Amino acid sequence: MNLDFGQIIPSLPFILNGILVTLRFTVLSALFGFALGTLLSLLKISNIKPLRWFAEFYTSIFRGTPLILQLALVYFATPQLIGYKITPIEAGVFTFSLNSAAYSSETIRAGIMAVDKGQREASMSLGVPYRPMMLDIILPQAFKNILPALVNETIALLKDSALVSTIGVLDLMRRAQVVAGQTFLYFEPLLVVGVIYYVMVMGLTQAANVLERRMRRSD
Amino acid sequence: MIRIEHLVKSFGPLEVLKDISTEVDSGEVVAIIGPSGSGKSTLLRCINLLEVPTAGHIFVGDVDITSPKCDILKVRQNVGMVFQHFNLFPHKTVMGNLTYAPMKVRGLSKADASKIAMDLLNKVGLAEKADQYPSRLSGGQKQRVAIARALAMEPDVMLFDEPTSALDPEMVKEVLDVMKALVRTGITMAIVTHEMGFAREVANRVLFLDGGYLVEDAPPDVFFSAPKSDRAQQFLEKVL
Ligand SMILES: Nc1ncnc2c1ncn2[C@@H]1O[C@H](COP(=O)(O)OP(=O)(O)O)[C@@H](O)[C@H]1O
Ligand SMILES: [Mg+2]
Numbered sequence A: 001m002n003l004d005f006g007q008i009i010p011s012l013p014f015i016l017n018g019i020l021v022t023l024r025f026t027v028l029s030a031l032f033g034f035a036l037g038t039l040l041s042l043l044k045i046s047n048i049k050p051l052r053w054f055a056e057f058y059t060s061i062f063r064g065t066p067l068i069l070q071l072a073l074v075y076f077a078t079p080q081l082i083g084y085k086i087t088p089i090e091a092g093v094f095t096f097s098l099n100s101a102a103y104s105s106e107t108i109r110a111g112i113m114a115v116d117k118g119q120r121e122a123s124m125s126l127g128v129p130y131r132p133m134m135l136d137i138i139l140p141q142a143f144k145n146i147l148p149a150l151v152n153e154t155i156a157l158l159k160d161s162a163l164v165s166t167i168g169v170l171d172l173m174r175r176a177q178v179v180a181g182q183t184f185l186y187f188e189p190l191l192v193v194g195v196i197y198y199v200m201v202m203g204l205t206q207a208a209n210v211l212e213r214r215m216r217r218s219d
Numbered sequence B: 001m002i003r004i005e006h007l008v009k010s011f012g013p014l015e016v017l018k019d020i021s022t023e024v025d026s027g028e029v030v031a032i033i034g035p036s037g038s039g040k041s042t043l044l045r046c047i048n049l050l051e052v053p054t055a056g057h058i059f060v061g062d063v064d065i066t067s068p069k070c071d072i073l074k075v076r077q078n079v080g081m082v083f084q085h086f087n088l089f090p091h092k093t094v095m096g097n098l099t100y101a102p103m104k105v106r107g108l109s110k111a112d113a114s115k116i117a118m119d120l121l122n123k124v125g126l127a128e129k130a131d132q133y134p135s136r137l138s139g140g141q142k143q144r145v146a147i148a149r150a151l152a153m154e155p156d157v158m159l160f161d162e163p164t165s166a167l168d169p170e171m172v173k174e175v176l177d178v179m180k181a182l183v184r185t186g187i188t189m190a191i192v193t194h195e196m197g198f199a200r201e202v203a204n205r206v207l208f209l210d211g212g213y214l215v216e217d218a219p220p221d222v223f224f225s226a227p228k229s230d231r232a233q234q235f236l237e238k239v240l
Helices: A005-044 A049-064 A067-082 A088-114 A117-125 A130-167 A172-183 A187-217 B040-047 B072-078 B094-104 B110-123 B139-151 B169-184 B196-202 B220-225 B230-239
Strands: B002-011 B014-024 B029-033 B055-060 B079-082 B157-161 B188-192 B205-210 B213-218
Touching: A005 A049, A005 A088, A005 A130, A005 A172, A005 A187, A049 A088, A067 A088, A067 A130, A088 A130, A117 A130, A117 B079, A130 A172, A130 A187, A130 B094, A172 A187, B002 B040, B014 B040, B014 B055, B014 B213, B029 B040, B029 B196, B040 B055, B040 B157, B040 B188, B072 B079, B079 B139, B094 B110, B094 B139, B110 B139, B139 B157, B139 B169, B169 B188, B169 B196, B196 B220, B205 B220, B205 B230, B213 B220, B213 B230
Parallel strands: B029 B188, B029 B205, B079 B157, B157 B188
Antiparallel strands: B002 B014, B002 B055, B205 B213
């Protein structure tokens, strides 16, 4: 096998710029997904049945269909349905946020349930209303418990983000394909972005480990 | 201060409190005793609506807390509770534990809330722990902080649910001492406890519960020396 990395060196800046695209995409989807997932998890533990049903139904839809199908639907059906010409990056962030929310809502719900019920009772006995109780007492402890799971969710998002290349977002993956098309070299650009993905995932894992250790020290 | 009329509490088909009626005057200290599972915690938790009564009425001050119109949060601000397992907020410092509800619920400024908190920490002998996290404290210290946290809301009534049951024996006294000091301030207290000596010493009245019934309601010297019911006699034989 003879590899020819020399030929793709001129394309390296083009590929490396994809890191920002992929990272920005992942961070946005993770943040929106986390916020929406928190909201969904609160619906899931609510006393109001229709809210619970809605949240469960929502989750089952996004878990029960392929992500790439959801992506295609949002990207190709939105202009047809509401006449808005959605950009690939918008469609991507939108779909990934909704999808990630479905998964993380389960994790967050479990995290909330795992907080000792004495915390709730103590807050209630002090006359703390529901909202501040959740925001200040329960959720911070829940998030701390599930931090590793949330990091895994973000890592999954980062890797799955390569799917947006299918609707034309110029992310890492897509840039590798573009370079391949120009140079007729396939292995080299894909190997380069493969290494980049791997390094990013390892970096994220390391950062999470450090964060976790620091939090453990505080208790 | 607290008036309980024909209180019934059921969990599904299980009737845990059966037609309980009693009164606690302002400044009175009542000890609630009885075998495990007799409904002591449930009775206490009905008084701040951690459990919703199935039937009957409970008045705290002039407020019928069982009325649908009652503002539960207002009632709870006025009724402090101390739990067997402390339930301190682990992600807040001792100071944070004491100032959180006064700031959030009563709307006190940080300075005012801290002043009240520092005052209380001095009273429970833990001023030097203000900036520590609860995980750094011993059980006895945690419970003293929990008492101070409840007092920081300046309630008229304090409820204690077995405040020393989760403590190592050598830490029981420090918590009971804090409670004795509290009795002298004249606050109304209801205490579920297995510390019979303590009940006898501080309580104005003893409520004895068995199987969900309020079996005896008497001053401690009467109750401990001459219990009327067989069940109370048997119980006392076992614990004394
Ligand atoms: N949330 C609940 N759901 C169902 N049963 C309960 C609940 N809380 C208490 N009980 C039952 O009510 C009875 C009285 O409990 P409790 O008030 O905790 O007794 P005590 O504090 O005297 O030990 C027990 O049989 C207990 O199992
Ligand atoms: Mg109990």
